[in-house]
Amino acid sequence: MSARTGNDPAMWSRLVGQETAVRILRDAVASGAPGHAYLFVGPQGVGRELAAMALAASLNCPDGGCGECDVCARVLRRSHPDVYTIAPEGAQILVDQVRAVRENAYLSPYEGRVKVFLFEDAHRLNPAASNALLKVLEEPPGDVVFILVTESPEDLLPTVVSRCRRVDFFPLGPAEIERVLVTQHDADPALASWAARTGGDLSTALRFVKDPGAPDRRRAHLDIPGRLVRNGPSESVRIAAELAGEAAAAVSALTKRQKDELARHLEAFGDARATGAARKRVEDRHKREARRVETEVYDSALRDVASFYRDVLLAGAGVPDDALVNTEMAERLRRAAAVADPAWLVGALERIEDTRRALARNVQAVLALEAIFMELGTPRARAGAR
Amino acid sequence: MRISVERERFADTIGWVLRSVSSRATLPALGGVLFDANGPQLRLAGTDLELAGEATIDAKIDEKGSVVLPGRVLGEIARSLPEGAVRIESSGGQAKLTCGAAEFTLRALALEDFPNLAAPGGAPSGTLDASVFAVAVGQVTRAASHDEARPVLTGTLVDATGDKITLVSTDSYRLAVREIPWAGPSTAIKRVIPARALSEAARASDGDGKIEITLGESQASFAVAGRRLTTRLIEGEFPNWNQLIPAELPNQLRLERESFAEAVRRVGILAQSGAPVRIDLGADGAKLGAGSQDLGEATEQVDGKFEGEPLTVAFNPAYLLDGINAVEGTEVTLSTRDGLKPAVLRAPEDASGFLYLVMPVRI
Ligand SMILES: [Zn+2]
Numbered sequence: 001m002s003a004r005t006g007n008d009p010a011m012w013s014r015l016v017g018q019e020t021a022v023r024i025l026r027d028a029v030a031s032g033a034p035g036h037a038y039l040f041v042g043p044q045g046v047g048r049e050l051a052a053m054a055l056a057a058s059l060n061c062p063d064g065g066c067g068e069c070d071v072c073a074r075v076l077r078r079s080h081p082d083v084y085t086i087a088p089e090g091a092q093i094l095v096d097q098v099r100a101v102r103e104n105a106y107l108s109p110y111e112g113r114v115k116v117f118l119f120e121d122a123h124r125l126n127p128a129a130s131n132a133l134l135k136v137l138e139e140p141p142g143d144v145v146f147i148l149v150t151e152s153p154e155d156l157l158p159t160v161v162s163r164c165r166r167v168d169f170f171p172l173g174p175a176e177i178e179r180v181l182v183t184q185h186d187a188d189p190a191l192a193s194w195a196a197r198t199g200g201d202l203s204t205a206l207r208f209v210k211d212p213g214a215p216d217r218r219r220a221h222l223d224i225p226g227r228l229v230r231n232g233p234s235e236s237v238r239i240a241a242e243l244a245g246e247a248a249a250a251v252s253a254l255t256k257r258q259k260d261e262l263a264r265h266l267e268a269f270g271d272a273r274a275t276g277a278a279r280k281r282v283e284d285r286h287k288r289e290a291r292r293v294e295t296e297v298y299d300s301a302l303r304d305v306a307s308f309y310r311d312v313l314l315a316g317a318g319v320p321d322d323a324l325v326n327t328e329m330a331e332r333l334r335r336a337a338a339v340a341d342p343a344w345l346v347g348a349l350e351r352i353e354d355t356r357r358a359l360a361r362n363v364q365a366v367l368a369l370e371a372i373f374m375e376l377g378t379p380r381a382r383a384g385a386r
Numbered sequence: 387m388r389i390s391v392e393r394e395r396f397a398d399t400i401g402w403v404l405r406s407v408s409s410r411a412t413l414p415a416l417g418g419v420l421f422d423a424n425g426p427q428l429r430l431a432g433t434d435l436e437l438a439g440e441a442t443i444d445a446k447i448d449e450k451g452s453v454v455l456p457g458r459v460l461g462e463i464a465r466s467l468p469e470g471a472v473r474i475e476s477s478g479g480q481a482k483l484t485c486g487a488a489e490f491t492l493r494a495l496a497l498e499d500f501p502n503l504a505a506p507g508g509a510p511s512g513t514l515d516a517s518v519f520a521v522a523v524g525q526v527t528r529a530a531s532h533d534e535a536r537p538v539l540t541g542t543l544v545d546a547t548g549d550k551i552t553l554v555s556t557d558s559y560r561l562a563v564r565e566i567p568w569a570g571p572s573t574a575i576k577r578v579i580p581a582r583a584l585s586e587a588a589r590a591s592d593g594d595g596k597i598e599i600t601l602g603e604s605q606a607s608f609a610v611a612g613r614r615l616t617t618r619l620i621e622g623e624f625p626n627w628n629q630l631i632p633a634e635l636p637n638q639l640r641l642e643r644e645s646f647a648e649a650v651r652r653v654g655i656l657a658q659s660g661a662p663v664r665i666d667l668g669a670d671g672a673k674l675g676a677g678s679q680d681l682g683e684a685t686e687q688v689d690g691k692f693e694g695e696p697l698t699v700a701f702n703p704a705y706l707l708d709g710i711n712a713v714e715g716t717e718v719t720l721s722t723r724d725g726l727k728p729a730v731l732r733a734p735e736d737a738s739g740f741l742y743l744v745m746p747v748r749i
Contacts, residue, residue: 070498079413079499081435099534106537107580108604108619110435111504141621268417268456268495 010067011054015047017176021167036140040149042169045203052118052147056083060112081110084117088124090288095128122148123155130157137163200325221304228377236373247297258286306352312336313345387451390473397464399441407457408434415499418454437583437617438503454495505616506602512570516597520588522564525712530581531557538622541578546570560705565739575601583617635721637694643718647710649686654703656684662700662747699725700749709742
């Protein structure tokens with residue numbers, strides 16, 4: 001798997017296909033002055049969080065990120081007390097979350113050398129949270145590293161971005177994804193090969209490998225453009241309802257896990273009046289997680305539909321089959337491309353993107369989905385996907 | 387792990403350790419109490435990731451081992467146990483606790499997720515009487531800020547030199563300083579410690595014994611009577627507080643402390659929504675007054691000995707009262723220069739090494 005030498009701490013060797021990012025970060029660590037704020041830019045599923053954990057481990061592990069000691073193990077499990085993960089609660093990162101970060105940032109480390117604060121989906125910092133974070137970035141304590149992970153840096157406050165060192169992460173090729181699935185996730189090689197080709201990114205491919213229902217759901221999403229052509233705009237209501245059903249199923253699976261977690265929480269902290277507030281926080285977080293899972297279902301459906309239109313656009317431009325995301329349906333994509341209007345496709349992709357953003361802002365999901373599918377399915381417009 | 391401990395000691399210790407256990411933790415293991423029976427005694431520990439409490443107690447250790455058990459439940463169980471020895475046996479992800487005829491089975495929390503308690507290494511910086519320390523902490527931490535916008539002011543500066551240890555807190559409206567002679571480190575050490583951690587350290591003993599203070603690079607710890615409280619430090623520069631204390635305070639009023647406090651409390655009733663209490667300082671003592679056109683007026687005369695020029699100063703009554711209450715002894719001196727410069731409260735003759743400075747309110 002990964003050969004280890006004194007110069008090649010194992011934490012970094014887990015990252016596949018991100019040589020530039022790894023070099024920048026390892027040089028920063030080696031310089032002894034790693035900088036206080038990073039912006040990790042790139043699509044999801046390419047190793048941004050893993051790189052953040054590698055950075056956190058190499059700053060705190062006595063062997064610079066050996067990957068095996070207790071420090072590295074707890075960093076990877078996300079249970080190291082000096083490594084914090086801040087994720088959107090619902091659709092946003094809230095100012096209270098940043099306040100808690102600030103309180104912690106000005107305390108000495110709990111047991112390590114450097115406190116690391118990883119902001120997942122940093123573009124979801126709401127304005128108040130961004131401003132609170134900016135204040136800390138303006139006067140960062142010496143032993144703190146902030147890592148802002150995002151796929152859309154343009155949605156961050158420019159003053160925040162300008163205080164961060166940018167590190168770019170690039171999409172993995174199918175061969176690299178396959179390698180990660182097999183070597184790091186023990187996936188069956190044949191399944192890994194298929195998932196890598198159709199998933200498009202590592203996290204989707206990983207979902208395909210781990211979740212047996214995922215490929216079917218993706219196929220259903222990719223069938224949406226065709227259904228709109230065959231059945232017209234009235235189909236949009238049915239599609240939105242199906243997606244709502246898919247979301248409800250995902251939420252109910254989550255609810256089961258949450259019930260277990262709450263039971264464990266009550267065991268650990270008790271159910272007395274004094275801990276009622278903590279219990280409420282867990283329950284609030286569960287509600288936000290449920291909303292997030294729901295949003296993710298809609299978002300993945302829209303991403304899949306967009307990937308179909310983008311492939312049609314590419315096929316129309318004459319790119320080879322293996323450059324398409326949905327290689328397995330290349331023939332259908334070419335047939336659609338033969339009659340599609342590229343300008344309409346570009347417009348459709350923009351509208352889908354708008355809808356994804358709107359959903360992230362907590363609009364009425366089903367209504368927004370009905371509207372977008374209605375639009376994609378109206379006769380004048382659907383020339384694009386005949 | 388298989389141990390037995392004496393019930394009362396166990397319940398007391400669990401109760402103290404639980405003071406450091408968070409009720410807002412993110413990781414279930416942080417809601418737990420660590421039982422570490424790998425040494426000669428049983429070590430119990432809990433942490434909220436800002437501070438950590440650990441205590442060692444005598445135990446009969448039949449089989450070494452460690453386990454993390456859910457804190458709150460454990461606390462309730464410990465308090466309710468009947469007389470007798472408490473036996474705790476853990477294996478395979480759970481623990482059985484028996485005492486008399488009562489038996490509890492508890493699910494263990496993830497031991498590997500329980501954080502290490504990085505107590506500062508090296509020799510202790512110095513030692514104080516636990517009772518002296520507790521009084522000093524009570525006197526000083528009351529002046530610490532609660533405003534997270536300036537983190538360093540939410541802490542207490544601990545300035546340790548070879549011959550004294552000085553505790554200082556300020557929220558920029560008032561400042562409390564207490565000096566205590568001790569045999570300290572050869573090189574001076576300054577650390578800013580969260581005020582809450584100091585208060586917890588002060589509660590670690592019932593007043594008896596010596597408290598051992600260790601001021602490390604990233605942590606400070608306070609050990610007394612088999613208990614140790616370790617805390618993270620606040621980073622950042624503590625303001626240079628010496629320059630805030632006026633060099634000359636020509637007007638000195640000496641009052642009976644309790645009468646002064648009661649008068650401030652009474653007159654303060656009419657000093658609502660941030661209004662100050664005025665004090666006219668003159669030959670026969672202090673005349674307090676407060677009020678507004680809407681509410682009405684309150685005045686009260688407190689007799690005292692005055693030296694200097696008569697003048698009027700005004701204070702936030704809560705801040706003033708905090709200072710009067712912090713002074714030890716039956717008398718207190720209020721020293722001022724004028725109505726704008728900070729005033730100082732301390733015990734007459736300045737025997738206790740305590741000083742409380744309060745900013746006047748402009749009227
Ligand atoms: Zn390591």
